[in-house]
Amino acid sequence: MHHIAIDDYVVDVLLPDLVGHDKSPAGFLVYLILWTLLFRSESRSIAVSLQTLSSQTGLSKSAVQAAIRLLGRRGLIEVTRASPTAVPQYELVRHWLGRRGKRHPFSF
Numbered sequence: 001m002h003h004i005a006i007d008d009y010v011v012d013v014l015l016p017d018l019v020g021h022d023k024s025p026a027g028f029l030v031y032l033i034l035w036t037l038l039f040r041s042e043s044r045s046i047a048v049s050l051q052t053l054s055s056q057t058g059l060s061k062s063a064v065q066a067a068i069r070l071l072g073r074r075g076l077i078e079v080t081r082a083s084p085t086a087v088p089q090y091e092l093v094r095h096w097l098g099r100r101g102k103r104h105p106f107s108f
Contacts (some may be wrong), residue, residue, distance in 0.1 A: 030067040
């Protein structure tokens, strides 16, 4: 069994903020799946389809889309696409680490 390190901030601040304040448990689930995928890949960004995120979270594709919009609006993820129909690239933005850790999600 593999373990995934998660910043305290994610559980202590982000979870109650997304679920309680924003009323978006889906946002937290999508964030957690993106965190997991990026942690396992040991890369800065990862290409993931809506279908993959939907199947891994158990959410509908429209719920995943809404969660991604919220996470982008909150500045928690950056989404890029090579073209309008390309699979999106996701990068986590961990602003709580300060300037040094902002871009590289998993430099422990």
